[in-house]
Amino acid sequence: MTDDNLLELSGLTKHFPVTGGLIFKRQVAKVHAVDGIDLTVRAGESVGLVGESGCGKSTTGRLAARLLEPTSGAIRYRGRDVAHASRRELKPIRSEIQMIFQDPYSSLNPRQTVGSIIRGPMEINDIRPPGGRDARVRELLEIVGLNPEHYNRFPHEFSGGQRQRIGVARALALEPRLIVADEPVSALDVSIQAQVVNLLQGLQRDLGIAFLFIAHDLAVVRHFSQRVAVMYLGKIVEIADRESLYERPRHPYTHALLSAVPDTDPDGAARERIRLAGDVPSPIDPPSGCRFRTRCWKARDTCATEEPPLRRLEGNAEGHLTACHFPEAPATAGDQEVVLDPALG
Amino acid sequence: MTTPFLSVRDLTVAFGTEDGVVHAVDGLSFDVEKGTTLGIVGESGSGKSVTNLAILGLHDPAYTKIGGEITLDGRELTRASPREMERLRGNKVAMIFQDPLTSLSPYHTVGRQIGETFRKHTGASRREARDRAIEMLRRVGIPHAASRVDDHPHQFSGGMRQRVMIAMALVCDPDLLIADEPTTALDVTVQAQILDLLKELQDQSGTAIIMVTHDLGVVARTAHEVLVMYAGRAIERGAVREVLGTPRHPYTWGLLSSMPKLRSPVDVPLVPVRGTPPSLINVPPGCPFHPRCDYTELAGPGLCRGERPELAPHRGHGDACYLTPAQKRTIFTEQIKDKL
Structure with missing residues (x-):
């Protein structure tokens, strides 16, 4: 481990109990939301986390911010394991890790003015910035591109994009080192989305804040993150630098995800596509071996019995790890003929 | 020149509210031909959905002022009686909504929901409607259709529910299908499946489709023509290849x-x-x-x-x-x- 590692998740697991029974609630099963992942976020770096709904990316984000306590595994923040830390032990860390949520409507209290929403974290943590909290609130509003005079207004007086900026200002109030952003732009219109992405990118660059950027939109993640991890059913199946992952994906799932993104280039419509059969299996009873095998066109017997480790494959660039027994050739994506269309269902 | 299958001319839709009159759609004109897909692109509040509800006659006349003309297969719709519109909806014109979970009734089996429309418009018996529902589920690619017809919506995944919605919309072989953000709530891999399915069904039956979306990628993949809307007006229109x-x-x-x-x-x-x-x-x-x-x-x-x-x-x-x-x-x- 080097000192640059701000956050280090290792063997992180979160299972949620499924209870049954009429009077005595017994645990009958568990949802394997996150099932043993290793992920590091270095200082000032933006790590993207992509995957389909139910793959565990939001749970990972909540674990990283220690809003959830993991079932097992370690969460090391600046070298200290905080996986099972108490509220009191967590207090100093709380101000350093902040979250930005998806829905700018439900994540702001409608009865509080913008000023008191942004001042809240400073009051709770008893932070007295030089010049006073009100001055700091105005400064923050200015940083996120809102009119500082609007601190007295209520959230409903703002549009969706402006509300998301308020959420960003609140996250910045404590000068965090790491922001966990869970689908921060997916509720916004396209033209507004770009404004917020640019704002977040500016914060990463100018203030050196690290991001764990969770989104399902592969193009937005590519634009924002230096490294990207792909999750499937609670596991990281591939992780690499942005360029390696998008240009030379080795895991069939990454390849399929990328090929499913509709391209705005009208001439690109003829581009070869992989059509994945069926849906994601239930995380209550995930498939044995490789979890993707039930939808994978390359799956063989080994895939059902042996779980592929996440490792650097031959031909992978440094830091490019793939969990697959039968990976794609390390060619440039798109140059490759893909004629695979497993029948649906 | 032949008249287009669906023609919208100078459509205006205005709502009276406490704060003033909302001009949701203002002077919109477009055509859709059989067997083709028109993509309508725009951000929230650009009037895309309001336009479609006007075509379906779903605005409450007490609060809405609709002007202009909507002609479907030679028939004027803005002045049609509620009863006439009722006969049209689900039969000649059908709609798929964004969120399949809130658009399906949680209390009834999918077979009953699909069959209901069919019985209403054709007077078929329960038995016939059930057979038709099974056939439709099969057509939209739901495995084991004969047993799944008796399942309730919560027993299906998001993508499968959207297929049920499509089955329901297509049960009477409509001539015009309005799809309002049909894949926005779905994951990309499932989105690709649904878009392909719509295309296949269109090739089989020659349905005209209006595809409302904010995603230009979805338009590039599915539409023949595209209309870009801003503040209730069309600001650009043309073949997809040209506009994009x-x-x-x-x-x-x-x-x-x-x-x-x-x-x-x-x-x-x-x-x-x-x-x-x-x-x-x-x-x-x-x-x-x-x-x-x-x-x-x-x-x-x-x-x-x-x-x-x-x-x-x-x-x-x-x-x-x-x-x-x-x-x-x-x-x-x-x-x-x-x-x-």
Whole structure:
């Protein structure tokens, strides 16, 4: 481990109990939301986390911010394991890790003015910035591109994009080192989305804040993150630098995800596509071996019995790890003929 | 010239509210031919959904003022009686909504929900309706259709539920299918399945489709023609290849350049459209986009604030902007193209 590692998740697991029974609630099963992942976020770096709904990316984000306590595994923040830390032990860390949520409507209290929403974290943590909290609130509003005079207004007086900026200002109030952003732009219109992405990118660059950027939109993640991890059913199946992952994906799932993104280039419509059969299996009873095998066109017997480790494959660039027994050739994506269309269902 | 299958002329939809009159759609015209797909693109509040509800006659007349003409297969719809519209809905025109979970009844089996429309319009028996429901589930690619017909919506996954919705919409073989953000709630891999399915079904039955979406990628993949809407008006229209390949309206440029793409250069900031969409109660005079546009000075002083630019009435690629064709070409090739 080097000192640059701000956050280090290792063997992180979160299972949620499924209870049954009429009077005595017994645990009958568990949802394997996150099932043993290793992920590091270095200082000032933006790590993207992509995957389909139910793959565990939001749970990972909540674990990283220690809003959830993991079932097992370690969460090391600046070298200290905080996986099972108490509220009191967590207090100093709380101000350093902040979250930005998806829905700018439900994540702001409608009865509080913008000023008191942004001042809240400073009051709770008893932070007295030089010049006073009100001055700091105005400064923050200015940083996120809102009119500082609007601190007295209520959230409903703002549009969706402006509300998301308020959420960003609140996250910045404590000068965090790491922001966990869970689908921060997916509720916004396209033209507004770009404004917020640019704002977040500016914060990463100018203030050196690290991001764990969770989104399902592969193009937005590519634009924002230096490294990207792909999750499937609670596991990281591939992780690499942005360029390696998008240009030379080795895991069939990454390849399929990328090929499913509709391209705005009208001439690109003829581009070869992989059509994945069926849906994601239930995380209550995930498939044995490789979890993707039930939808994978390359799956063989080994895939059902042996779980592929996440490792650097031959031909992978440094830091490019793939969990697959039968990976794609390390060619440039798109140059490759893909004629695979497993029948649906 | 033959009359188009669906023709919308000068459609206006206005709602009276406490704060004033909301001009949700203002002077919108377009055509859709059988067997083709029209993509309607725009941001929230641009009037896409309101237009479709007007075609289906689903606005409450007590609060809504609808003007202009909607002609479907030679029949005028804006003045049709509620009873006539009822006969049309689900039969000739059907709709798929964004969220399949809230659009399906949780209390009834999917077979019953699909069969209900069929029985209402054809007078079929329960038995026939059930057989028809099974056939429809099979057509939309739901495995084990014969047993799944008795399942309730919560027993299906999101993608499968959207297939049930499509089965329900297509049960009477409608001539026009309106799909309002049909894949927005779905994951990309499932989205690809649903878009392919719609295409296949269209090839089989020659249905006209209106595909409402905010995702230009979905339009590129599915539509033949595209209409770009802003503040209740059409600002650009044409074949998909032309509108997305050589867009002419500054708003369309803005939409395209603010979207990150899988192959666009990284480390170059996105170019957002500045400002926010206008209020539909006080729509800016002239071109509704002028307060957010970077080229108003170039078009000529005062021009964009004065008269409202009209979308050329002829067919083909058209746009509502005062820049000259030469200016648009130069700006697009020199400033916009490389950023896409």
